[in-house]
Amino acid sequence: SIERPPGDTAGCTFCHTSSEERCSTCHQRHQFDPKVARRAEQCKTCHWGKDHRDWEAYDIGLHGVVYQVNKWKPEQFDFSKKLSDADYVGPTCQYCHMRGGHHNVQRFGTVYTSMGMSMADRGAPIWNEKRDRWVSVCDDCHSPRFAREQLQALDEAVKDAGLKYRETFKVAEDLLVDGVLDPMPKDLCPDWSGQHLWSLKIGAYHDGEAYGGKTGESGEFRMSNCTDVERLCFESVGYFQTYIYKGMAHGSWNDATYSDGSFGMDRWLVNVKQNASRARRLATLEKKVGITWQPEEFWKTGEWLDELTGRIIVKNH
Secondary structure (H helix, E strand, O other), rough: OOOOOOOHHHHHHHHHHHHHOOOOOOOHOOOHHHHHHHHHHHHOOOOOOOOHHHHOOOOOOOHHHHHHHHHOOOOOOOOOOOOOOOOOOOOOOOHHHHHHHHOOOHHOOOOOOOOHOOOOOOOOOHHHHHHHHHHHHHHOOOOOOHHHHHHHHHHHHHHHHHHHHHHHHHHHHHHHHHOOOOOOHHHHHOOOOOOOOOOHHHHHHOOHHHHHOOOOOOOOOOOOOOOOOHHHHHHHHHHHHHHHHHHOOOOOOHHHHOOHHHHHHHHOOOOOOHHHHHHHHHHHHHHHOOOOOOOOHHOOOOHHHHHHHHHHHHHHH
């Protein structure tokens, strides 16, 4: 999103600039009442949406339902008490992630990097401490064995999602390397860095000019001005895999499965394969009849494309 003009990303910048690291974001400027900051809805302003589906996963999960049904009953949720003294009938966001009232939310996050979109060695010592810490929260109400079983279920769901994404990515990558992807990076408007890196070239995982740029130069997931295949790859991992991870982490197994979680990844994998098959058949026909195709100019320039960061960088610098 960083390549887009400001009007396109108002929702992004509201949370990622003006709201981050401010006490009044959670405590509310005109009240600044701890009782307000202890309610789960207070997190809803920022922590919801396609690519960070925290609120939705919590709200329709088992814990969220307990909260919504009982939140108006002081004997079930007494928000006048400090979090360290809370004896809620079910957990809120704050109860789990701000354990005892501390303000380092990441301390009780999970080990899954980048919203669950990256694979990690769950057995590494650095993660064991976090997982033990998470179990220590769950065993306020559940047995430690139950909590660890949920962690294992989350592991398996994320692992399966990774298999689907890698297969989706490989289909798109082969199209690019074989020169069939329409358009190629060099045929697009410059990306956010003013270059022509492939949008799925994240990090230094790929060498060679086919991907654009040099080793170590990173692409950026694009949601706009990219091929349908690339967009589907982005949505598969940026949206659906996030649904799976957030759903499993918040006890919303339906969200992880039916609501565009694992089922969504299935559909997008099939869509990418269908697009790839169609593109290869068309390329074969063009070669047979002697058509030398050139990318349309509208991929490179346009009234809206001229407002993108990459084009401005090239023009001015």
